[in-house]
Amino acid sequence: MTEGNNRVQLEGQQLEYARQARQAIADNLATLREIVFNAVGIAVPTDQNAKFGVQLSNSPDDCTDFQDENGNCVAQYCDPPGICQPCPVLLP
Secondary structure, three states, rough: OOOOHHHHOHHHHHHHHHHHHHHHHHHHHHHHHHHHHHHOOOOOOOOOOOOOOOOOOOOOOOOEEOOOOOEEEEEEEOOOOOOEEEOOOOOO
């Protein structure tokens, strides 16, 4: 059903699939974040409601950037070759 401002309310099986997909993404990203943060020595927040950002490419040969609550990149997982590292410091 389409609502005002181009909003679309999902319903039925489509809504259930969307909820399952979102939960799978959240669970898998939280696991990957914990692995990466532990590898580079960053304390993993234990607050279950903590928000974090991720920049992820569709390309499998790229880095996944984990961002803090302010949008600053703090750690990366790059695969291949399967390396965890703090985010590079960008010079102005």
